[in-house]
Amino acid sequence: MDPMLPRRYRVLRARPESAGVATVDLAPVDGPPMRFAPGQFNMLYAFGVGEIPVSISGDAAAPVLTHTTRDVGPVSRAIVGLKEGDMLGVRGPFGAPWPVAAAKGRHVLVVAGGLGLAPVRPILTHVLANRADHAGLTLVYGARSPQDLLYADDLRDWRARPDATVEVTVDHARPGWTGRVGVVTTLIPRALAGVAPDSVTAFLCGPEIMMRFCVQALGQIGIPPSACWVSLERNMKCAVGFCGHCQFGGDFICKDGPVFRYDRVAARIGVKEL
Ligand SMILES: Cc1cc2nc3c(=O)[nH]c(=O)nc-3n(C[C@H](O)[C@H](O)[C@H](O)COP(=O)(O)OP(=O)(O)OC[C@H]3O[C@@H](n4cnc5c(N)ncnc54)[C@H](O)[C@@H]3O)c2cc1C
Ligand code: FES
Structure with a gap:
Protein backbone atom coordinates (compact mmCIF):
# COMPACT_ATOMS: atom_id res chain seq x y z
CA MET A 1 0.00 0.00 0.00
CA ASP A 2 1.37 3.45 -0.99
CA PRO A 3 2.08 5.25 2.34
CA MET A 4 1.46 8.61 0.64
CA LEU A 5 -2.03 7.68 -0.55
CA PRO A 6 -4.89 8.28 1.92
CA ARG A 7 -7.56 5.59 2.21
CA ARG A 8 -11.17 6.68 2.60
CA TYR A 9 -12.66 6.09 6.04
CA ARG A 10 -16.24 6.73 7.14
CA VAL A 11 -17.17 8.15 10.55
CA LEU A 12 -19.18 5.52 12.42
CA ARG A 13 -19.52 7.57 15.59
CA ALA A 14 -18.51 11.09 16.67
CA ARG A 15 -18.70 12.26 20.26
CA PRO A 16 -17.57 15.38 22.13
CA GLU A 17 -15.05 14.82 24.95
CA SER A 18 -14.69 18.38 26.29
CA ALA A 19 -14.76 21.93 24.88
CA GLY A 20 -13.10 21.78 21.43
CA VAL A 21 -12.12 18.10 21.74
CA ALA A 22 -13.93 15.24 20.00
CA THR A 23 -13.42 11.52 19.40
CA VAL A 24 -14.32 9.74 16.16
CA ASP A 25 -14.60 6.02 15.45
CA LEU A 26 -13.77 5.24 11.82
CA ALA A 27 -14.04 2.27 9.47
CA PRO A 28 -12.49 1.92 6.00
CA VAL A 29 -14.87 2.32 3.07
CA ASP A 30 -13.17 -0.67 1.45
CA GLY A 31 -10.46 -3.11 2.46
CA PRO A 32 -9.56 -4.56 5.84
CA PRO A 33 -9.47 -2.57 9.12
CA MET A 34 -6.11 -1.00 9.98
CA ARG A 35 -3.77 -2.91 12.27
CA PHE A 36 -1.66 -0.73 14.52
CA ALA A 37 0.38 -0.82 17.71
CA PRO A 38 -0.22 1.45 20.75
CA GLY A 39 1.63 4.76 20.27
CA GLN A 40 1.39 4.93 16.47
CA PHE A 41 -0.30 7.80 14.65
CA ASN A 42 -2.11 8.44 11.38
CA MET A 43 -2.15 11.35 8.97
CA LEU A 44 -5.80 12.45 8.85
CA TYR A 45 -6.87 14.32 5.73
CA ALA A 46 -9.92 16.56 6.03
CA PHE A 47 -10.92 16.78 2.35
CA GLY A 48 -10.30 20.22 0.89
CA VAL A 49 -8.76 21.52 4.14
CA GLY A 50 -5.52 19.67 4.85
CA GLU A 51 -3.75 16.80 6.57
CA ILE A 52 -2.42 16.52 10.15
CA PRO A 53 -0.84 13.85 12.36
CA VAL A 54 -3.14 12.48 15.08
CA SER A 55 -2.38 9.63 17.47
CA ILE A 56 -4.50 6.51 17.42
CA SER A 57 -6.41 6.56 20.70
CA GLY A 58 -8.50 3.40 20.51
CA ASP A 59 -8.05 -0.22 21.42
CA ALA A 60 -5.60 -2.01 19.09
CA ALA A 61 -7.81 -5.11 19.32
CA ALA A 62 -11.02 -3.28 18.30
CA PRO A 63 -12.36 -3.38 14.72
CA VAL A 64 -12.73 0.43 14.57
CA LEU A 65 -10.05 3.10 14.32
CA THR A 66 -10.36 5.80 16.97
CA HIS A 67 -8.87 9.31 17.08
CA THR A 68 -9.32 12.13 19.59
CA THR A 69 -8.60 15.61 18.27
CA ARG A 70 -8.39 19.11 19.76
CA ASP A 71 -9.46 22.07 17.64
CA VAL A 72 -6.39 24.34 17.43
CA GLY A 73 -6.55 25.37 13.75
CA PRO A 74 -8.20 24.76 10.39
CA VAL A 75 -7.58 21.03 9.93
CA SER A 76 -8.16 19.96 13.51
CA ARG A 77 -11.35 22.09 13.53
CA ALA A 78 -12.65 20.25 10.46
CA ILE A 79 -11.91 16.89 12.14
CA VAL A 80 -13.52 17.91 15.45
CA GLY A 81 -16.61 18.97 13.43
CA LEU A 82 -17.05 15.57 11.70
CA LYS A 83 -20.43 13.88 12.04
CA GLU A 84 -21.58 10.29 11.66
CA GLY A 85 -21.41 9.29 7.98
CA ASP A 86 -18.78 11.91 7.02
CA MET A 87 -15.62 10.85 5.18
CA LEU A 88 -11.97 11.32 6.10
CA GLY A 89 -8.72 10.38 4.36
CA VAL A 90 -6.34 8.27 6.45
CA ARG A 91 -2.66 7.40 5.85
CA GLY A 92 -0.85 5.19 8.29
CA PRO A 93 -0.17 3.81 10.77
CA PHE A 94 3.20 5.51 11.25
CA GLY A 95 5.88 5.72 13.89
CA ALA A 96 7.52 3.68 16.62
CA PRO A 97 5.07 2.28 19.19
CA TRP A 98 5.22 2.22 22.98
CA PRO A 99 7.25 -0.91 23.91
CA VAL A 100 4.35 -2.48 25.78
CA LEU A 232 6.96 13.81 21.24
CA GLU A 233 5.17 16.03 18.72
CA ARG A 234 6.58 18.20 15.95
CA ASN A 235 5.11 19.62 12.73
CA MET A 236 4.83 16.95 10.05
CA LYS A 237 4.15 16.77 6.34
CA CYS A 238 5.13 13.40 4.82
CA ALA A 239 5.21 11.18 7.95
CA VAL A 240 7.62 8.78 6.21
CA GLY A 241 11.02 10.40 6.68
CA PHE A 242 11.28 12.32 3.36
CA CYS A 243 10.52 15.98 4.01
CA GLY A 244 12.46 16.78 7.19
CA HIS A 245 9.65 18.86 8.75
CA CYS A 246 9.71 16.78 11.92
CA GLN A 247 13.49 16.74 12.41
CA PHE A 248 14.53 16.64 16.07
CA GLY A 249 18.31 16.79 16.17
CA GLY A 250 19.50 13.56 14.57
CA ASP A 251 16.05 11.96 14.59
CA PHE A 252 12.88 12.30 12.58
CA ILE A 253 9.92 12.21 14.93
CA CYS A 254 7.74 10.55 12.26
CA LYS A 255 9.89 7.45 11.80
CA ASP A 256 12.33 7.29 14.74
CA GLY A 257 9.55 8.36 17.15
CA PRO A 258 7.13 9.66 18.20
CA VAL A 259 7.90 7.34 21.13
CA PHE A 260 11.45 7.61 22.50
CA ARG A 261 13.26 6.28 25.56
CA TYR A 262 13.75 9.37 27.70
CA ASP A 263 17.50 9.08 28.29
CA ARG A 264 18.04 9.05 24.51
CA VAL A 265 16.33 12.43 24.01
CA ALA A 266 16.86 14.07 27.42
CA ALA A 267 19.60 16.45 26.20
CA ARG A 268 17.36 17.69 23.36
CA ILE A 269 14.08 18.08 25.24
CA GLY A 270 13.74 21.69 26.35
CA VAL A 271 16.14 23.04 23.68
CA LYS A 272 14.25 25.98 22.16
CA GLU A 273 13.10 25.64 18.52
CA LEU A 274 14.55 22.13 18.19
C1 LIG B 1 2.82 12.33 16.33
C2 LIG B 1 1.76 13.35 16.63
C3 LIG B 1 0.59 12.96 17.25
C4 LIG B 1 -0.41 13.88 17.52
N1 LIG B 1 -1.55 13.45 18.12
C5 LIG B 1 -2.57 14.31 18.31
C6 LIG B 1 -3.79 13.85 18.88
O1 LIG B 1 -3.96 12.67 19.22
N2 LIG B 1 -4.79 14.75 19.02
C7 LIG B 1 -4.64 16.08 18.64
O2 LIG B 1 -5.59 16.86 18.78
N3 LIG B 1 -3.50 16.54 18.14
C8 LIG B 1 -2.46 15.70 17.95
N4 LIG B 1 -1.29 16.16 17.40
C9 LIG B 1 -1.18 17.59 17.10
C10 LIG B 1 -1.88 17.94 15.79
O3 LIG B 1 -1.17 17.35 14.72
C11 LIG B 1 -1.89 19.48 15.63
O4 LIG B 1 -2.78 20.02 16.56
C12 LIG B 1 -2.37 19.85 14.22
O5 LIG B 1 -1.31 19.59 13.31
C13 LIG B 1 -2.79 21.30 14.11
O6 LIG B 1 -3.15 21.53 12.76
P1 LIG B 1 -4.25 22.62 12.36
O7 LIG B 1 -4.23 22.79 10.88
O8 LIG B 1 -5.57 22.30 12.97
O9 LIG B 1 -3.72 23.92 13.06
P2 LIG B 1 -2.45 24.82 12.67
O10 LIG B 1 -2.93 25.99 11.88
O11 LIG B 1 -1.36 23.99 12.10
O12 LIG B 1 -2.06 25.29 14.10
C14 LIG B 1 -2.87 26.25 14.78
C15 LIG B 1 -2.13 26.77 15.97
O13 LIG B 1 -2.09 25.74 16.95
C16 LIG B 1 -0.75 25.50 17.34
N5 LIG B 1 -0.65 24.08 17.59
C17 LIG B 1 -0.24 23.14 16.75
N6 LIG B 1 -0.24 21.95 17.34
C18 LIG B 1 -0.67 22.17 18.59
C19 LIG B 1 -0.89 21.35 19.71
N7 LIG B 1 -0.61 20.02 19.68
N8 LIG B 1 -1.37 21.90 20.86
C20 LIG B 1 -1.63 23.21 20.91
N9 LIG B 1 -1.41 24.04 19.91
C21 LIG B 1 -0.94 23.52 18.76
C22 LIG B 1 0.08 25.95 16.18
O14 LIG B 1 1.40 26.33 16.62
C23 LIG B 1 -0.68 27.16 15.69
O15 LIG B 1 -0.39 28.30 16.44
C24 LIG B 1 -0.25 15.25 17.14
C25 LIG B 1 0.93 15.66 16.53
C26 LIG B 1 1.93 14.73 16.28
C27 LIG B 1 3.17 15.18 15.61
S1 FES C 1 7.23 14.41 8.53
FE1 FES C 1 8.49 14.36 6.76
S2 FES C 1 10.37 13.62 7.57
FE2 FES C 1 9.01 13.45 9.23
Whole structure:
Protein backbone atom coordinates (compact mmCIF):
# COMPACT_ATOMS: atom_id res chain seq x y z
CA MET A 1 0.00 0.00 0.00
CA ASP A 2 1.37 3.45 -0.99
CA PRO A 3 2.08 5.25 2.34
CA MET A 4 1.46 8.61 0.64
CA LEU A 5 -2.03 7.68 -0.55
CA PRO A 6 -4.89 8.28 1.92
CA ARG A 7 -7.56 5.59 2.21
CA ARG A 8 -11.17 6.68 2.60
CA TYR A 9 -12.66 6.09 6.04
CA ARG A 10 -16.24 6.73 7.14
CA VAL A 11 -17.17 8.15 10.55
CA LEU A 12 -19.18 5.52 12.42
CA ARG A 13 -19.52 7.57 15.59
CA ALA A 14 -18.51 11.09 16.67
CA ARG A 15 -18.70 12.26 20.26
CA PRO A 16 -17.57 15.38 22.13
CA GLU A 17 -15.05 14.82 24.95
CA SER A 18 -14.69 18.38 26.29
CA ALA A 19 -14.76 21.93 24.88
CA GLY A 20 -13.10 21.78 21.43
CA VAL A 21 -12.12 18.10 21.74
CA ALA A 22 -13.93 15.24 20.00
CA THR A 23 -13.42 11.52 19.40
CA VAL A 24 -14.32 9.74 16.16
CA ASP A 25 -14.60 6.02 15.45
CA LEU A 26 -13.77 5.24 11.82
CA ALA A 27 -14.04 2.27 9.47
CA PRO A 28 -12.49 1.92 6.00
CA VAL A 29 -14.87 2.32 3.07
CA ASP A 30 -13.17 -0.67 1.45
CA GLY A 31 -10.46 -3.11 2.46
CA PRO A 32 -9.56 -4.56 5.84
CA PRO A 33 -9.47 -2.57 9.12
CA MET A 34 -6.11 -1.00 9.98
CA ARG A 35 -3.77 -2.91 12.27
CA PHE A 36 -1.66 -0.73 14.52
CA ALA A 37 0.38 -0.82 17.71
CA PRO A 38 -0.22 1.45 20.75
CA GLY A 39 1.63 4.76 20.27
CA GLN A 40 1.39 4.93 16.47
CA PHE A 41 -0.30 7.80 14.65
CA ASN A 42 -2.11 8.44 11.38
CA MET A 43 -2.15 11.35 8.97
CA LEU A 44 -5.80 12.45 8.85
CA TYR A 45 -6.87 14.32 5.73
CA ALA A 46 -9.92 16.56 6.03
CA PHE A 47 -10.92 16.78 2.35
CA GLY A 48 -10.30 20.22 0.89
CA VAL A 49 -8.76 21.52 4.14
CA GLY A 50 -5.52 19.67 4.85
CA GLU A 51 -3.75 16.80 6.57
CA ILE A 52 -2.42 16.52 10.15
CA PRO A 53 -0.84 13.85 12.36
CA VAL A 54 -3.14 12.48 15.08
CA SER A 55 -2.38 9.63 17.47
CA ILE A 56 -4.50 6.51 17.42
CA SER A 57 -6.41 6.56 20.70
CA GLY A 58 -8.50 3.40 20.51
CA ASP A 59 -8.05 -0.22 21.42
CA ALA A 60 -5.60 -2.01 19.09
CA ALA A 61 -7.81 -5.11 19.32
CA ALA A 62 -11.02 -3.28 18.30
CA PRO A 63 -12.36 -3.38 14.72
CA VAL A 64 -12.73 0.43 14.57
CA LEU A 65 -10.05 3.10 14.32
CA THR A 66 -10.36 5.80 16.97
CA HIS A 67 -8.87 9.31 17.08
CA THR A 68 -9.32 12.13 19.59
CA THR A 69 -8.60 15.61 18.27
CA ARG A 70 -8.39 19.11 19.76
CA ASP A 71 -9.46 22.07 17.64
CA VAL A 72 -6.39 24.34 17.43
CA GLY A 73 -6.55 25.37 13.75
CA PRO A 74 -8.20 24.76 10.39
CA VAL A 75 -7.58 21.03 9.93
CA SER A 76 -8.16 19.96 13.51
CA ARG A 77 -11.35 22.09 13.53
CA ALA A 78 -12.65 20.25 10.46
CA ILE A 79 -11.91 16.89 12.14
CA VAL A 80 -13.52 17.91 15.45
CA GLY A 81 -16.61 18.97 13.43
CA LEU A 82 -17.05 15.57 11.70
CA LYS A 83 -20.43 13.88 12.04
CA GLU A 84 -21.58 10.29 11.66
CA GLY A 85 -21.41 9.29 7.98
CA ASP A 86 -18.78 11.91 7.02
CA MET A 87 -15.62 10.85 5.18
CA LEU A 88 -11.97 11.32 6.10
CA GLY A 89 -8.72 10.38 4.36
CA VAL A 90 -6.34 8.27 6.45
CA ARG A 91 -2.66 7.40 5.85
CA GLY A 92 -0.85 5.19 8.29
CA PRO A 93 -0.17 3.81 10.77
CA PHE A 94 3.20 5.51 11.25
CA GLY A 95 5.88 5.72 13.89
CA ALA A 96 7.52 3.68 16.62
CA PRO A 97 5.07 2.28 19.19
CA TRP A 98 5.22 2.22 22.98
CA PRO A 99 7.25 -0.91 23.91
CA VAL A 100 4.35 -2.48 25.78
CA ALA A 101 5.47 -6.06 25.06
CA ALA A 102 8.86 -5.32 26.67
CA ALA A 103 6.97 -4.29 29.84
CA LYS A 104 5.66 -7.84 30.29
CA GLY A 105 6.11 -8.89 33.92
CA ARG A 106 6.71 -5.29 34.98
CA HIS A 107 4.64 -2.63 36.73
CA VAL A 108 3.27 -0.33 34.02
CA LEU A 109 3.04 3.32 35.02
CA VAL A 110 1.18 5.66 32.66
CA VAL A 111 1.45 9.40 33.26
CA ALA A 112 -0.70 11.64 31.07
CA GLY A 113 -1.37 15.35 30.94
CA GLY A 114 -4.34 16.89 29.12
CA LEU A 115 -4.79 15.53 25.61
CA GLY A 116 -1.80 13.27 26.32
CA LEU A 117 -4.26 10.66 27.59
CA ALA A 118 -5.24 9.96 23.94
CA PRO A 119 -1.92 8.41 22.77
CA VAL A 120 -1.57 6.31 25.95
CA ARG A 121 -5.15 5.03 25.97
CA PRO A 122 -4.22 2.03 23.77
CA ILE A 123 -1.60 1.05 26.39
CA LEU A 124 -4.26 1.10 29.10
CA THR A 125 -6.77 -0.97 27.11
CA HIS A 126 -4.06 -3.47 26.17
CA VAL A 127 -2.65 -3.88 29.70
CA LEU A 128 -6.12 -4.14 31.26
CA ALA A 129 -7.08 -6.82 28.71
CA ASN A 130 -3.85 -8.72 29.48
CA ARG A 131 -3.54 -7.76 33.12
CA ALA A 132 -2.03 -11.09 34.22
CA ASP A 133 0.99 -10.36 31.99
CA HIS A 134 1.99 -7.35 34.12
CA ALA A 135 2.97 -6.97 37.76
CA GLY A 136 0.77 -3.89 38.16
CA LEU A 137 -0.86 -0.91 36.45
CA THR A 138 -0.95 2.69 37.65
CA LEU A 139 -2.41 5.66 35.78
CA VAL A 140 -1.68 9.21 36.90
CA TYR A 141 -3.68 11.71 34.85
CA GLY A 142 -3.87 15.49 35.11
CA ALA A 143 -6.04 18.00 33.27
CA ARG A 144 -6.58 21.76 33.52
CA SER A 145 -10.07 21.48 34.99
CA PRO A 146 -12.68 18.77 35.62
CA GLN A 147 -14.36 19.84 32.34
CA ASP A 148 -11.16 19.04 30.44
CA LEU A 149 -10.92 15.40 31.56
CA LEU A 150 -11.16 13.00 28.60
CA TYR A 151 -12.85 9.61 28.41
CA ALA A 152 -15.16 10.00 31.42
CA ASP A 153 -16.64 6.50 30.95
CA ASP A 154 -13.21 4.88 30.71
CA LEU A 155 -11.95 6.70 33.80
CA ARG A 156 -14.95 5.43 35.76
CA ASP A 157 -14.39 1.84 34.54
CA TRP A 158 -10.61 1.95 35.12
CA ARG A 159 -11.10 3.30 38.65
CA ALA A 160 -13.52 0.48 39.42
CA ARG A 161 -10.87 -2.13 38.56
CA PRO A 162 -9.39 -3.71 41.70
CA ASP A 163 -6.20 -4.53 39.79
CA ALA A 164 -5.33 -0.96 38.75
CA THR A 165 -4.52 2.28 40.57
CA VAL A 166 -5.93 5.43 38.99
CA GLU A 167 -5.09 8.90 40.30
CA VAL A 168 -6.64 11.97 38.68
CA THR A 169 -5.89 15.59 39.41
CA VAL A 170 -6.86 19.00 37.99
CA ASP A 171 -4.99 22.31 38.02
CA HIS A 172 -8.13 24.30 38.80
CA ALA A 173 -11.10 22.81 40.61
CA ARG A 174 -14.69 23.88 39.95
CA PRO A 175 -17.62 23.73 42.39
CA GLY A 176 -18.62 20.09 42.84
CA TRP A 177 -15.10 18.68 42.22
CA THR A 178 -14.15 16.48 45.16
CA GLY A 179 -11.00 15.03 43.63
CA ARG A 180 -7.39 16.14 43.80
CA VAL A 181 -6.04 19.53 42.79
CA GLY A 182 -2.41 20.11 41.77
CA VAL A 183 0.17 18.96 39.25
CA VAL A 184 0.63 15.29 38.37
CA THR A 185 4.19 15.19 39.72
CA THR A 186 2.88 15.49 43.29
CA LEU A 187 0.75 12.36 42.85
CA ILE A 188 3.53 10.10 41.61
CA PRO A 189 5.14 9.01 44.92
CA ARG A 190 1.76 8.28 46.47
CA ALA A 191 0.45 6.44 43.40
CA LEU A 192 3.49 4.14 43.45
CA ALA A 193 3.63 3.54 47.22
CA GLY A 194 4.68 -0.06 47.83
CA VAL A 195 5.82 -0.62 44.22
CA ALA A 196 9.47 -1.68 43.73
CA PRO A 197 11.12 1.09 41.63
CA ASP A 198 13.17 -1.39 39.64
CA SER A 199 9.97 -3.13 38.50
CA VAL A 200 8.47 0.00 36.87
CA THR A 201 8.30 0.87 33.17
CA ALA A 202 6.85 4.37 32.73
CA PHE A 203 5.02 5.72 29.68
CA LEU A 204 4.53 9.49 29.70
CA CYS A 205 2.60 11.77 27.35
CA GLY A 206 1.72 15.43 27.69
CA PRO A 207 3.41 18.83 27.46
CA GLU A 208 7.20 18.40 27.31
CA ILE A 209 7.71 20.41 30.49
CA MET A 210 5.32 18.08 32.31
CA MET A 211 7.18 15.00 31.08
CA ARG A 212 10.53 16.52 32.11
CA PHE A 213 9.38 17.21 35.66
CA CYS A 214 7.71 13.81 35.92
CA VAL A 215 10.89 12.00 34.88
CA GLN A 216 12.74 14.02 37.55
CA ALA A 217 10.12 13.05 40.16
CA LEU A 218 10.44 9.41 39.11
CA GLY A 219 14.23 9.64 39.43
CA GLN A 220 13.81 10.83 43.01
CA ILE A 221 12.01 7.61 43.90
CA GLY A 222 14.53 5.40 42.12
CA ILE A 223 13.01 4.98 38.65
CA PRO A 224 15.74 5.83 36.11
CA PRO A 225 15.21 7.79 32.84
CA SER A 226 16.12 4.60 30.96
CA ALA A 227 12.86 3.06 32.26
CA CYS A 228 10.81 6.06 31.03
CA TRP A 229 9.31 6.42 27.54
CA VAL A 230 7.85 9.64 26.16
CA SER A 231 5.89 10.63 23.04
CA LEU A 232 6.96 13.81 21.24
CA GLU A 233 5.17 16.03 18.72
CA ARG A 234 6.58 18.20 15.95
CA ASN A 235 5.11 19.62 12.73
CA MET A 236 4.83 16.95 10.05
CA LYS A 237 4.15 16.77 6.34
CA CYS A 238 5.13 13.40 4.82
CA ALA A 239 5.21 11.18 7.95
CA VAL A 240 7.62 8.78 6.21
CA GLY A 241 11.02 10.40 6.68
CA PHE A 242 11.28 12.32 3.36
CA CYS A 243 10.52 15.98 4.01
CA GLY A 244 12.46 16.78 7.19
CA HIS A 245 9.65 18.86 8.75
CA CYS A 246 9.71 16.78 11.92
CA GLN A 247 13.49 16.74 12.41
CA PHE A 248 14.53 16.64 16.07
CA GLY A 249 18.31 16.79 16.17
CA GLY A 250 19.50 13.56 14.57
CA ASP A 251 16.05 11.96 14.59
CA PHE A 252 12.88 12.30 12.58
CA ILE A 253 9.92 12.21 14.93
CA CYS A 254 7.74 10.55 12.26
CA LYS A 255 9.89 7.45 11.80
CA ASP A 256 12.33 7.29 14.74
CA GLY A 257 9.55 8.36 17.15
CA PRO A 258 7.13 9.66 18.20
CA VAL A 259 7.90 7.34 21.13
CA PHE A 260 11.45 7.61 22.50
CA ARG A 261 13.26 6.28 25.56
CA TYR A 262 13.75 9.37 27.70
CA ASP A 263 17.50 9.08 28.29
CA ARG A 264 18.04 9.05 24.51
CA VAL A 265 16.33 12.43 24.01
CA ALA A 266 16.86 14.07 27.42
CA ALA A 267 19.60 16.45 26.20
CA ARG A 268 17.36 17.69 23.36
CA ILE A 269 14.08 18.08 25.24
CA GLY A 270 13.74 21.69 26.35
CA VAL A 271 16.14 23.04 23.68
CA LYS A 272 14.25 25.98 22.16
CA GLU A 273 13.10 25.64 18.52
CA LEU A 274 14.55 22.13 18.19
C1 LIG B 1 2.82 12.33 16.33
C2 LIG B 1 1.76 13.35 16.63
C3 LIG B 1 0.59 12.96 17.25
C4 LIG B 1 -0.41 13.88 17.52
N1 LIG B 1 -1.55 13.45 18.12
C5 LIG B 1 -2.57 14.31 18.31
C6 LIG B 1 -3.79 13.85 18.88
O1 LIG B 1 -3.96 12.67 19.22
N2 LIG B 1 -4.79 14.75 19.02
C7 LIG B 1 -4.64 16.08 18.64
O2 LIG B 1 -5.59 16.86 18.78
N3 LIG B 1 -3.50 16.54 18.14
C8 LIG B 1 -2.46 15.70 17.95
N4 LIG B 1 -1.29 16.16 17.40
C9 LIG B 1 -1.18 17.59 17.10
C10 LIG B 1 -1.88 17.94 15.79
O3 LIG B 1 -1.17 17.35 14.72
C11 LIG B 1 -1.89 19.48 15.63
O4 LIG B 1 -2.78 20.02 16.56
C12 LIG B 1 -2.37 19.85 14.22
O5 LIG B 1 -1.31 19.59 13.31
C13 LIG B 1 -2.79 21.30 14.11
O6 LIG B 1 -3.15 21.53 12.76
P1 LIG B 1 -4.25 22.62 12.36
O7 LIG B 1 -4.23 22.79 10.88
O8 LIG B 1 -5.57 22.30 12.97
O9 LIG B 1 -3.72 23.92 13.06
P2 LIG B 1 -2.45 24.82 12.67
O10 LIG B 1 -2.93 25.99 11.88
O11 LIG B 1 -1.36 23.99 12.10
O12 LIG B 1 -2.06 25.29 14.10
C14 LIG B 1 -2.87 26.25 14.78
C15 LIG B 1 -2.13 26.77 15.97
O13 LIG B 1 -2.09 25.74 16.95
C16 LIG B 1 -0.75 25.50 17.34
N5 LIG B 1 -0.65 24.08 17.59
C17 LIG B 1 -0.24 23.14 16.75
N6 LIG B 1 -0.24 21.95 17.34
C18 LIG B 1 -0.67 22.17 18.59
C19 LIG B 1 -0.89 21.35 19.71
N7 LIG B 1 -0.61 20.02 19.68
N8 LIG B 1 -1.37 21.90 20.86
C20 LIG B 1 -1.63 23.21 20.91
N9 LIG B 1 -1.41 24.04 19.91
C21 LIG B 1 -0.94 23.52 18.76
C22 LIG B 1 0.08 25.95 16.18
O14 LIG B 1 1.40 26.33 16.62
C23 LIG B 1 -0.68 27.16 15.69
O15 LIG B 1 -0.39 28.30 16.44
C24 LIG B 1 -0.25 15.25 17.14
C25 LIG B 1 0.93 15.66 16.53
C26 LIG B 1 1.93 14.73 16.28
C27 LIG B 1 3.17 15.18 15.61
S1 FES C 1 7.23 14.41 8.53
FE1 FES C 1 8.49 14.36 6.76
S2 FES C 1 10.37 13.62 7.57
FE2 FES C 1 9.01 13.45 9.23
